[in-house]
Amino acid sequence: MTTMKLLEVEELTKSFGGVTAIAGLSFDVPPGNVYSVIGPNGAGKTTLFNMLSGIYQPDEGAIRFQSNDIVGIQPHQVAALGVSRTFQNLQMFFNMSVLDNVMVGCHLRTRTGLLSAALRLPGVKREERESREWARQALAMCSLDRYIGHEAGSLPYGVLKRLEIARALAVQPKLLLMDEPAAGLNDTETMEMQALIRRICEAGITVLLVEHNMGLVMQVSDRILVLDYGSRLAEGTPTEIQKDRKVVEAYLGGEVKYAM
Amino acid sequence: MKRLSGFYLLAALVVLLPIIFPDNYYVTVVGVTALLHAILAVGLNLLMGYAGQISLGHAAFFGIGAYTSAILTTRYGWDPWAAIVVGIALTGSIAFLVSRPILRLKGHYLAMATLGLGIIANIVLVQAGDFTGGPDGLGDIPTLSLFGWALDTDLRWYWVMGATMLGTVWIALNIIDSRSGRALRALHGSEVAAEMMGINTTATKTGVFVLAALTASLAGSLFSHQQSFISPDSFSFFFSIELVTMVVLGGMASTYGAVFGAVVLTFLPELLVVFEDFEVMIFGAILMLMMIFLPQGIFVGLQTPFRRRLTRRESPIADTPGE
Amino acid sequence: MLDQILQFVLTGITVGATYALVALGFSIIYNASDVVNFAQGEFVMIGAMSAIAMSAGENGLSPFLALPLAILLTIGVGIMLQRFAIAPAKGASVVTTIIITIGASIFLRGVALLLWGKDIFALPHFSGEQPIHIGNATLLPQNLWVMGGAALLVIGVHWFFNHTHQGKAILACSCNRTAAQLVGINVGKMMMIAYGLSAFLGAMAGLLVTPITFTSYDAGVMLGLKGFSAAILGGFGNPMGAVAGGVLLGLIESLSAGLISSGYKDAIGFIILLLVLFFRPSGLFGKATAERV
Numbered sequence: 001m002t003t004m005k006l007l008e009v010e011e012l013t014k015s016f017g018g019v020t021a022i023a024g025l026s027f028d029v030p031p032g033n034v035y036s037v038i039g040p041n042g043a044g045k046t047t048l049f050n051m052l053s054g055i056y057q058p059d060e061g062a063i064r065f066q067s068n069d070i071v072g073i074q075p076h077q078v079a080a081l082g083v084s085r086t087f088q089n090l091q092m093f094f095n096m097s098v099l100d101n102v103m104v105g106c107h108l109r110t111r112t113g114l115l116s117a118a119l120r121l122p123g124v125k126r127e128e129r130e131s132r133e134w135a136r137q138a139l140a141m142c143s144l145d146r147y148i149g150h151e152a153g154s155l156p157y158g159v160l161k162r163l164e165i166a167r168a169l170a171v172q173p174k175l176l177l178m179d180e181p182a183a184g185l186n187d188t189e190t191m192e193m194q195a196l197i198r199r200i201c202e203a204g205i206t207v208l209l210v211e212h213n214m215g216l217v218m219q220v221s222d223r224i225l226v227l228d229y230g231s232r233l234a235e236g237t238p239t240e241i242q243k244d245r246k247v248v249e250a251y252l253g254g255e256v257k258y259a260m
Numbered sequence: 261m262k263r264l265s266g267f268y269l270l271a272a273l274v275v276l277l278p279i280i281f282p283d284n285y286y287v288t289v290v291g292v293t294a295l296l297h298a299i300l301a302v303g304l305n306l307l308m309g310y311a312g313q314i315s316l317g318h319a320a321f322f323g324i325g326a327y328t329s330a331i332l333t334t335r336y337g338w339d340p341w342a343a344i345v346v347g348i349a350l351t352g353s354i355a356f357l358v359s360r361p362i363l364r365l366k367g368h369y370l371a372m373a374t375l376g377l378g379i380i381a382n383i384v385l386v387q388a389g390d391f392t393g394g395p396d397g398l399g400d401i402p403t404l405s406l407f408g409w410a411l412d413t414d415l416r417w418y419w420v421m422g423a424t425m426l427g428t429v430w431i432a433l434n435i436i437d438s439r440s441g442r443a444l445r446a447l448h449g450s451e452v453a454a455e456m457m458g459i460n461t462t463a464t465k466t467g468v469f470v471l472a473a474l475t476a477s478l479a480g481s482l483f484s485h486q487q488s489f490i491s492p493d494s495f496s497f498f499f500s501i502e503l504v505t506m507v508v509l510g511g512m513a514s515t516y517g518a519v520f521g522a523v524v525l526t527f528l529p530e531l532l533v534v535f536e537d538f539e540v541m542i543f544g545a546i547l548m549l550m551m552i553f554l555p556q557g558i559f560v561g562l563q564t565p566f567r568r569r570l571t572r573r574e575s576p577i578a579d580t581p582g583e
Numbered sequence: 584m585l586d587q588i589l590q591f592v593l594t595g596i597t598v599g600a601t602y603a604l605v606a607l608g609f610s611i612i613y614n615a616s617d618v619v620n621f622a623q624g625e626f627v628m629i630g631a632m633s634a635i636a637m638s639a640g641e642n643g644l645s646p647f648l649a650l651p652l653a654i655l656l657t658i659g660v661g662i663m664l665q666r667f668a669i670a671p672a673k674g675a676s677v678v679t680t681i682i683i684t685i686g687a688s689i690f691l692r693g694v695a696l697l698l699w700g701k702d703i704f705a706l707p708h709f710s711g712e713q714p715i716h717i718g719n720a721t722l723l724p725q726n727l728w729v730m731g732g733a734a735l736l737v738i739g740v741h742w743f744f745n746h747t748h749q750g751k752a753i754l755a756c757s758c759n760r761t762a763a764q765l766v767g768i769n770v771g772k773m774m775m776i777a778y779g780l781s782a783f784l785g786a787m788a789g790l791l792v793t794p795i796t797f798t799s800y801d802a803g804v805m806l807g808l809k810g811f812s813a814a815i816l817g818g819f820g821n822p823m824g825a826v827a828g829g830v831l832l833g834l835i836e837s838l839s840a841g842l843i844s845s846g847y848k849d850a851i852g853f854i855i856l857l858l859v860l861f862f863r864p865s866g867l868f869g870k871a872t873a874e875r876v
Contacts (some may be wrong), residue, residue: 053456075455093449095513096442102453104446108458110439114467118431124438131439171457219403314678361861367677368619372815373860375808376853383850497808501685508682541693547686552672554678 005064006175010214012061014230016045021047022058024249029175029208034201036209036217039227045210046088048227049177051131053085065175080108084173086164088180088210089132094153098144101134101152101163109134135170141203142166142196148198158189158229165196170198182213186222194220218242266516267433269428280413288414290530292486295421296479297522299428301506302515303475306432308504309512310441312370312448317378318503321473323385323495324351325480329400330490331391340404344481348474351539355473356466363465372429378500385492397491404485417486424482426520428475432515444468445513474516511557520559529531588721591841592834593717597726597795599833600733601627604788605810606825607740607819608781614757614820615777618669618680622688624807625695626785628800630657631793632695635704646707660691661782662775670774688807695800729791736787737826740780744822753777756818766865805849812856818869821851827868833854 007029010129014022021044029035037045050056052063054075063070070078084105093101110127117124139145142162147155152163161181181188181197190213197220201207211217217224218238226233226247234244241247281287304318310495328347332338338346345531360372385392391547392398404411411417435441446454447461456459484490506525510517532539554561605623612620634653637644644652651662668687674681709728714721744750753773755763764770788806789798796802809832817828840848859867 028551055452055455074460075452076458076460079456079458088451090455091450091456093446093453095449096445100442100445104442104454104457104459107439107443112439114440114471120434127435127439167453167457235538260520308678312678314681316681361857365860365864368613368681368819369815369860369864371619371677371681372811373857376812376857376860379808380850380853380857383847387844387846387850497804501689504682504685508678512678537697538693540696541690544686544688544690544693548668548683548690549686551675551679551683551686552668555672555675 004031005029006066007208008062008064009052010062010064012051012063013059014044014051014056015059016126021230022051024061025227025231027225027232027235029206030124030223031174031200033206033222034197034209034220036211036221036224037227038211038217038224039233043227044230045227046179047230049085049179049210050206052078053083071239079171079173082172082174083244084168084171084175085177086161086168086179086181088092088183090157091165092152092164094161096152098130098139098147098152098155098163099135102138102167102170103131105138105167106131108171119260134168138166138170139242139250141169141199143192158185161185161189161193163198165200169200169205173205175208176200177208177210179210180212181209182211182216190216193209261445263437264430266434267430270429270516270519278418283339283415285400286527286530288418288525291419292414292417293424294523295418296483296486297503297506297526298425298519299421299479299482300476300503301510301522302425302428302432303472303479303517304503305507305512305515305518306444307468307472308507308516309518310448311465312438313465313469314367314374314504315370315469315472316375316497316504317381317498318374318472319495319497319499320378320381320478321351321355321476322480322483322499323381323492325477326392326484326490326495327385327392327398327480328477329481329484330401333402333485334398334400335391340402340481340485347481349380351473351477351480352470355470359469360462363462366367375497375500378497382492385495392492395492395531397489397493399489401484401486401488404482411485412541421482421486425476429515429519431478436515438510440464440467447472448513448546453565474543475520507546509557511560514557514560517557517559587841588838589718590632590720591837592727593720593722595837597792597833598829598837599813599830600729600808601788601792601796601829602813602832603826603829604733604736604784606813606829607737607822608784609810609814610820610822610825611740611753611777611784612781614754614813616665616669616757616774618684619811620778620781621681621684621807621811622664622691622803623781623785623810624803624805625688625691626657626661626782627789627792627806628695628798628803629660629691630654630786630789630801631706631798631802632789633657634701634702634790635706635793635798636699649792653790654716654783657782657786657789658779660780661778661785664782665774665778669778670771688803690826692801692803699800701800703797703799704793705797706790708794723795725791725794729795730831732787732791736784737823740784740822745782749773749776760771763858809852812852816856816859818866821866821869824866824868828866831867838858852869 005028010026012022012025039045047056051058054073056069058071065081065083068081070081093104110131112124112127121243139148142165144162144166147159165181182193185193194216197207221238223236224238224241225235226241234241234247264466277287300322304315305313307313325347328350329340329343330341330344332346358377363374386395409419443454443464445458446459447464451461502525507518508519509524510521529539532542535542605627608623609620612618630653633656634649636651638646638649664687668683672683708725710724712723714723744754752768753776755768756770758805760770813829813832814825816832817824835855836848836852839851843851
């Protein structure tokens with residue numbers, strides 16, 4: 001049953017001027033899972049994300065999404081295949097309203113071109129209405145309904161973190177890459193985030209998560225990949241990872257007890 | 261239609277001015293230039309204000325349009341309308357060709373590259389005297405006529421320029437408030453995030469660059485026929501800077517702001533004639549002071565506190581900006 | 584033919600030395616404050632014009648007094664530019680700062696126009712106008728002044744940034760302003776030094792070259808643009824690259840004016856600049872940097 005793979009990464013390698021960020025990394029992400037990638041700072045997590053989303057090109061190796069090779073294609077083409085992402089340091093469109101931010105996410109689901117937009121041809125209005133509706137749904141999923149009329153620039157950090165997710169959801173991705181969604185959030189916000197990640201997964205979207213908050217990772221993940229110096233240290237279910245000697249010694253540093 | 265209420269106000273203003281002040285120098289002479297500048301500024305604003313790509317060489321496209329019209333009509337006896345179309349096609353092609361390498365650049369590099377482009381274009385206008393008439397320019401450019409209605413008075417030109425300006429504004433407003441417009445603004449906000457939303461940022465930049473160039477070309481052709489004489493001076497580096505100033509003065513990312521900036525900057529020298537010698541200095545001072553103290557521009561800067569007061573009264577319950 | 588080329592090269596190096604000083608000024612300000620100072624060319628004009636104005640007429644000052652005063656005045660303008668135009672707009676976007684400095688350049692030009700009108704002025708040659716013959720090419724003593732002066736200034740600036748405490752402090756500000764502040768560097772003062780130094784270089788360029796090229800209220804425009812081109816050509820933010828870019832641009836212009844067309848010499852300079860930008864955006868001597876996401 002789990003021979004199905006949504007994302008396959010094979011022998012992936014990337015170095016920056018002599019420093020190897022990812023070294024011969026392989027793993028598979030099954031559909032419908034929350035799959036987490038953990039590891040100390042500098043383990044290569046964000047580099048991995050940048051390669052998966054087409055921003056960086058790997059030096060070697062293959063990335064297949066639903067059997068499509070996505071190495072060498074542009075980020076917007078990766079997005080068109082059904083991969084969306086959020087960013088560690090917010091990449092919001094601060095010059096736009098909350099609703100417009102999320103409506104940008106509907107770009108791939110609509111067709112209006114420059115010319116028909118310029119002349120406001122029939123059909124444009126209908127697409128606008130649809131986009132707005134989709135955007136509202138995405139905002140609602142992230143409990144952001146009440147911020148709909150605000151300017152993105154005026155919102156607090158925690159809300160922006162969720163707004164980024166709403167925007168990514170509006171793309172209707174099959175795979176959502178989340179880069180440290182809980183970073184900088186307080187406890188309540190972290191709990192909300194955890195629930196949101198679960199909701200996203202239940203909506204049928206596979207989540208690939210990079211996160212430092214171990215409590216959240218252990219709670220929310222189906223499987224976990226532990227990275228160390230750009231290669232795989234361990235992989236398995238949260239329980240397996242917690243018992244893994246290598247992980248406990250090398251990464252978590254001695255004795256670990258999870259308060260959950 | 262709340263979306264276009266500002267547009268109707270602008271249209272009413274354009275229509276009413278010459279009726280209220282008939283045969284007024286400031287309306288039908290300076291006013292026509294202001295309208296022309298507004299067309300240019302609105303086009304440039306799509307590129308600069310919305311898509312966030314600086315251009316210090318926009319006068320080049322204005323010049324290509326103007327000279328294509330002038331050369332084809334005076335030297336080859338073409339019909340002015342055909343010349344306008346050819347001008348637009350030529351400008352569009354040139355803009356398309358240079359857009360790829362140029363728009364890969366960012367910030368200061370983009371500024372330098374567009375500036376270089378503008379200067380090269382200007383030098384060609386001066387040097388290719390056989391075609392362009394060189395520094396002395398080209399004269400005897402025929403005026404336009406619309407279905408036998410010759411544009412031979414200032415007022416008639418006012419109407420044509422006014423209609424073109426309103427058309428440009430209408431198109432700009434439509435674009436900004438659409439999927440393409442959001443893509444433009446998104447790439448201004450964060451290029452990498454825009455890509456991740458599936459926006460082909462390269463194609464989007466090219467599109468808006470070409471569109472701004474086309475608008476400038478059309479304005480150039482109109483300018484040619486309206487002035488009946490053109491010289492390279494009108495398409496210099498300074499004019500590019502003036503256009504940027506118009507966009508910035510009104511407030512970037514505001515179409516009405518661009519119109520406002522164009523009007524103010526067209527009338528300012530007229531009013532400063534009194535101070536003649538001080539003109540350059542005052543112009544520079546305004547530019548500097550504006551950017552230091554009101555970088556959002558006059559139009560947007562003065563409007564924001566007002567708008568914020570309004571929304572504060574409505575929020576947080578009223579969430580839906582209905583159409 | 585060879586003699587001609589030698590002549591073009593000598594002219595090119597002279598012009599290029601001027602560009603190099605302007606480009607160096609661009610680099611210093613850019614490094615210190617991330618601002619492209621479009622008023623850089625105006626420093627050249629102010630240096631030359633004020634020296635001419637002060638030494639003109641029967642009651643004019645002796646050149647030995649007028650030149651240093653002109654330099655001081657230009658430095659003052661540079662520091663004021665930083666204090667009253669750049670500093671208040673801290674944190675502004677690239678576009679905004681570009682427009683501020685363009686505004687400043689127009690303003691300074693306007694003041695010059697008001698004070699000195701539209702006439703073209705010249706400074707006397709420093710040490711006579713007896714041509715020096717090198718093969719069949721000729722050189723004015725002033726050309727040597729320009730080349731030698733520029734070389735000394737470049738060496739001086741290089742030494743300043745690499746061997747003095749303050750030079751290093753300015754570089755520290757350019758790397759990380761907050762960190763510089765934390766280790767006790769007075770960032771405000773460093774900015775003033777950087778702008779003052781840039782203005783000084785501009786004024787020197789103006790004084791050195793004006794006997795040959797003359798000056799007028801709007802002479803700074805083209806010089807500023809050329810200096811900026813040179814800085815980008817050499818790799819923006821790399822001071823010695825800027826110098827090399829300046830000399831290179833001078834040579835390109837002089838050779839293309841002599842061998843191809845004098846009317847198109849500026850265009851050829853800019854075309855080469857565009858090609859460099861397209862194929863090697865980090866400039867000829869700059870390092871490529873990766874964007875962080």
